[in-house]
Amino acid sequence: MKAIKLFFGMFIIGTLFTSCYSDDPIYYDPIQPVSLETLITDYDLWYVDYHRTTGSGDVPFVSKAFTLSFRNGRVYANNNLVDIGYTGNGYGIEIGYYDTFNDDLQIDHVLDGVYDFEVIQVSGDEIRLRDNFENVTYYLEGYNRNTFDYDQIFYENIEYFLQEYVGWEKTFASSTGMLNEFDNENYLAFTPENITTFYSSEDDFGTNIDYVNWDYVGGYEVFDVQGYENLKILTLDYDLGDNEEFELVVLNDGKIELYHVDSNSTYEFTGREFLQYLKTSSTKKGESTVRKEDRKRTKVQRKMKVRKKHLK
Numbered sequence: 001m002k003a004i005k006l007f008f009g010m011f012i013i014g015t016l017f018t019s020c021y022s023d024d025p026i027y028y029d030p031i032q033p034v035s036l037e038t039l040i041t042d043y044d045l046w047y048v049d050y051h052r053t054t055g056s057g058d059v060p061f062v063s064k065a066f067t068l069s070f071r072n073g074r075v076y077a078n079n080n081l082v083d084i085g086y087t088g089n090g091y092g093i094e095i096g097y098y099d100t101f102n103d104d105l106q107i108d109h110v111l112d113g114v115y116d117f118e119v120i121q122v123s124g125d126e127i128r129l130r131d132n133f134e135n136v137t138y139y140l141e142g143y144n145r146n147t148f149d150y151d152q153i154f155y156e157n158i159e160y161f162l163q164e165y166v167g168w169e170k171t172f173a174s175s176t177g178m179l180n181e182f183d184n185e186n187y188l189a190f191t192p193e194n195i196t197t198f199y200s201s202e203d204d205f206g207t208n209i210d211y212v213n214w215d216y217v218g219g220y221e222v223f224d225v226q227g228y229e230n231l232k233i234l235t236l237d238y239d240l241g242d243n244e245e246f247e248l249v250v251l252n253d254g255k256i257e258l259y260h261v262d263s264n265s266t267y268e269f270t271g272r273e274f275l276q277y278l279k280t281s282s283t284k285k286g287e288s289t290v291r292k293e294d295r296k297r298t299k300v301q302r303k304m305k306v307r308k309k310h311l312k
Contacts, residue, residue, distance in 0.1 A: 041071065052139040055137050076095065085150045167273070170185070171268050187203060197218075217239055218238040220235060261308055
């Protein structure tokens with residue numbers, strides 16, 4: 001996103017899950033549908049709407065991806081939200097090869113091996129990938145890069161965005177607001193093993209994130225906010241019994257704002273040590289590589305809350 005990748009705002013055409021056609025959309029004809037090769041290559045990005053996934057099985061590289069792209073026999077994926085829209089010119093990283101046979105799509109993934117999918121064309125910009133052997137069906141929505149809502153994807157998958165750094169360091173605290181216990185906490189971390197556990201620390205600013213002593217642990221939950229697409233509520237439930245509630249805003253792909261509801265204090269946290277999933281080249285300074293089995297998307301059903309503070 002970089003200063004805010006919410007930089008793509010000029011192209012926002014609605015929420016992410018509103019059907020979004022290209023300038024020359026494929027006409028969906030259930031009697032004479034277009035060829036599979038034409039269908040999957042006509043769109044730059046296929047958003048994996050994981051919340052609609054059905055079946056008891058799993059295809060690791062699909063459940064990990066936010067988007068898939070099919071270009072000249074090669075498959076690309078955006079497995080990270082950080083730098084989405086930039087990585088691979090928007091397509092993500094190359095993860096394997098594909099071939100089409102009538103209604104069948106075969107993908108040879110660089111780590112997971114060969115998978116065969118039956119492709120069902122739902123409409124001109126939506127398909128289902130069904131792996132009968134693994135007993136799982138994924139729903140994919142087609143978009144072109146200039147009309148894809150890069151902003152909204154952060155909010156729709158906020159739990160996974162929070163996991164894409166080893167930790168978050170407090171880099172700003174407002175001078176207004178009442179003193180509160182959270183003023184003393186300078187680091188937060190959200191584990192990639194699940195979407196329920198967080199850690200916090202009172203270590204001094206500037207501490208290397210790998211050496212932070214995590215003082216507290218607890219459970220967290222993210223809520224949707226009635227009437228707002230670009231705002232979430234984050235609650236931290238400490239094992240010691242304390243509970244904190246924040247309004248969460250994504251400022252860019254490396255910084256979030258937390259407004260502490262009870263004290264009226266505002267904090268900014270900056271991500272430290274980016275975690276790239278399924279990295280295929282040497283790790284850059286300041287980055288870490290996470291093995292592919294360390295994170296898997298799960299269905300998220302958020303509760304709804306009413307906002308307690310007016311927008312700035």
